[in-house]
Amino acid sequence: MNPIHIAKKWLAYRRTMNELGGLSNQALNDIGLTRYDIRDIAARVYR
Structure with missing residues (x-):
């Protein structure tokens, strides 16, 4: 895989x-997320 692609x-x-980690628990709750969801969502971006 291309190193530039990996870096991006x-x-x-x-x-x-x-971005998600900087949100308050209330803001996360308003969009239907918890702190435990953040890593899974970020991992989807990485795939």
Whole structure:
């Protein structure tokens, strides 16, 4: 796999983790997520 492609995917994973991780529990609840969901969602971006 292309190293640039891997780096872009990893950056998207980190960005997703940071964005969702920065939300309050109430904001996550408002969009139907919990803190436990964040890693799974970010992993979908990485695939």
